[in-house]
Amino acid sequence: MPDEETAVPSVGESFVEESPTGSETPTARPKRLAVILLGVALALTIGAVIFLVVQLLSANSRIAEQNRELDHQRELIEKKETFGTAMAQLLETASLLDGSLMSSLVPLDSYESIARLAWSHRWSAGSVEADTRRIQSEEATLKDLVSEASVQAGSNTSGTTYEAVIDDLGGGHVTTVIDDADTLCEADVLACVVYDDPFAVHFDAADAGQPYMTDWLRTGIAYHEFAHVLQMTNPDATDTALEAFGGDPETMADCFALTYLSGWTLDHRVYVSSYEYWDVSIGYGYTCDETQAQAVRDWYGQLGVHLRPISQSR
Secondary structure: OOOOOOOOOOOOOOOEEEOOOOOEEEOOOOHHHHHHHHHHHHHHHHHHHHHHHHHHHHHHHHHHHHHHHHHHHHHHHHHHHHHHHHHHHHHHHHHHHOOOOOHHHOOHHHHHHHHHHHHHOOOOHHHHHHHHHHHHHHHHHHHHHHHHHHHHHOOOOOOOHHHHHHHHHHOOOOEEEEEOHHHHHOOOOOEEEEOOEEEEEEEEHHHHOOOOOOHHHHHHHHHHHHHHHHHHHOHHHHHHHHHHHOOOHHHHHHHHHHHHOOOOOOEEEEEOOOOOEEEEEOOOOOOOOHHHHHHHHHHHHOOOOOOOOOOOOO
């Protein structure tokens, strides 16, 4: 048979043969379909990779956030523990003053206020740290008070009976000043205590040098003035005790001296020679009765620093 030219299908065309029965039979799948299927598969693969990357980044972000939160929690715990340690040290130092007669030496209400603030600040590390510094400052103040009192109690820089008595009564926490008490207190006084500085007793230098002034008189005057120190540094207890004296702190101070200084009276005859004497009245001219003396004893018995647990709850 003569050779016949065989047709070659072009790209995209189907090559078919005629079957013996006359029908057409495909001999190849379209290549375009294969390309599309490969593209879809690749897109799905890329999508899956992107999804996994996004999930990984999200997980890493959550882990980082959790780590930051853990670091914050650890910092808070550390700050709270530091505050607790500082408070414990403060109360330990305060115990050195437990029983001292002047309650305002240890301001427990102030400490409790700081503790409550620390509780309200418990989610803020910076605020708790600031509260800790306040507590540490309070402890430093107490340490200074203890140190200064020890020095004061062991010395008598003025060399006077006034200072010896005040140091003994106040345990070194009250200073003795010999100066112009008349000007300071704006009155003619033998001595005085001012509210702005209740831990110092001012004795009038001019009166201290009078010829009738004896150590016995100086002792009684010191007792009277120390009563004023106690009144001012124990205000709550004093308000109640003053009711027995009609609210008069001076007659109450006289009663303190009469009650606690054995043999003390308000009127004295002081001989300056065998034939010369002075009649001296010390105080405000009223000798308290037994009921008032008992009121002073009751008052004195409840004075001073009495430590208690510090609470952070209201």
